[in-house]
Amino acid sequence: MNIGDVARRASLPAKTIRYYEDIGLVKPLRDTNGYRAFRDQDLHKLAFLSRARTLGFTIEDCRTLMALYADQERASADVKRIAEVHLTQIDDKIAQLEAMRDTLSELVRSCAGDHRPDCPILKDLAAGV
Amino acid sequence: MNIGDVARRASLPAKTIRYYEDIGLVKPLRDTNGYRAFRDQDLHKLAFLSRARTLGFTIEDCRTLMALYADQERASADVKRIAEVHLTQIDDKIAQLEAMRDTLSELVRSCAGDHRPDCPILKDLAAGV
DNA sequence: ATAAAGGTTCCGGCAGCAGGAAGGTCAAGC
DNA sequence: GCTTGACCTTCCTGCTGCCGGAACCTTTAT
Known part of the structure; x- marks a missing residue:
């Protein structure tokens, strides 16, 4: 998926997604042409972020929440x-x-x-x- | 009055007052030593700002409100x-x-x-x- | 061949200050 | 006269969470 696709699916502006990559919240792969290549797992994270931000959690809270989500031992x-x-x-x-x-x-x-x-x-x- | 005095009387941080001068909301005079010299009129404006900010008005709203306050024909x-x-x-x-x-x-x-x-x-x- | 619709990076800006560095000034006490 | 401490000054950076735009490359369709 390109950034436009995930943007639509996660209801987030592409700008925001690039920013989230910048600060390490999501790490999409790269195609040979330099385009970001998002996997389902990336889309899932972005949707998580979108929802958490809607609930007003700060970016740092989101980071922690995602870590907890990933941790089966939480x-x-x-x-x-x-x-x-x-x-x-x-x-x-x-x-x-x-x-x-x-x-x-x-x-x-x-x-x-x-x-x-x-x-x-x-x-x-x-x-x- | 020096900045510390008005800061206490208007319940505003000195930093904030300097910022307000920067953006032209208040124009204190200057002593020969370079210190800002606030008149009663300046203090009054700062108190006005403090109250307006407490009520959540933006800085630009404050600017307009102060202009209206000064305008007898408003x-x-x-x-x-x-x-x-x-x-x-x-x-x-x-x-x-x-x-x-x-x-x-x-x-x-x-x-x-x-x-x-x-x-x-x-x-x-x-x-x- | 070209044009539209994607994508990329990088730079600057928003509101409303706060923190801190590096330094000048003033009043009091010894 | 000297020091101490409380003031004051300017200047620069950073905060939150992005958005807008420039300058440029890629893909797709006509």
């Missing part, structure tokens, strides 16, 4: 721990965004949004020092 | 529009993170997390192609 506890830490970070991020949203939506609600200069949003921003 | 509608767009982006981001969280928490819940290799999390990740 303990599911190791996988779970990574997912739990990641989950916590997601929760933190959500909380942070919700705090922004709450403040912002209140400010937006209280702003007339007309031609006049008076604006509670700017007032809030400038309220600091 | 229409509050212009400010509100920026805030609304930003709010929408925050909502999108939250929705995306919640989707991740839902999937992930279910996977974490279903994983035994013991010494055995069997792991629903990895199974999900590899389920693609």
Whole structure:
């Protein structure tokens, strides 16, 4: 398979796949013409990556997860721990965004949004020092 | 005021303040020794920036918001529009993170997390192609 | 023969800073 | 007067996870 094929099948941009090769996440063979030659195993890894990235795992997490996936002797506890830490970070991020949203939506609600200069949003921003 | 003073008062790292000067958000004077000399007006701008960044506005949004703040002829509608767009982006981001969280928490819940290799999390990740 | 649609490498850039090197400056204490 | 330590300065690199584009080669179809 050429890069275009795996790109379509793994739903990843070709650019991203080249980058993943660069950082050693996947190691396709090479045809005599210099084209990357992907095996099923490579496609499988890329699909794994695609899914893991969709779930928000960092590239480094992905690297670890793939190593665990390949290791028949792994303990599911190791996988779970990574997912739990990641989950916590997601929760933190959500909380942070919700705090922004709450403040912002209140400010937006209280702003007339007309031609006049008076604006509670700017007032809030400038309220600091 | 030196950079350390405003850093403390605006709760911003000195590094960040230098960066803001670099990109033209604030223009402190200079003492004869080369030190930045911040006026109250500069401090005020930095506090404004600090608050706006806390609410997640991009630097470019901040630039626009500060211009509107300075413009006595502004229409509050212009400010509100920026805030609304930003709010929408925050909502999108939250929705995306919640989707991740839902999937992930279910996977974490279903994983035994013991010494055995069997792991629903990895199974999900590899389920693609 | 040529053109379109693939592929290749390499370089630069994005946001929003942080870290660190190498050095100048200032106030206090001995 | 000298040192110490806390400031300050500029400059350069690096982070995450790619994307866009240039300049060029290969394959396939007409």
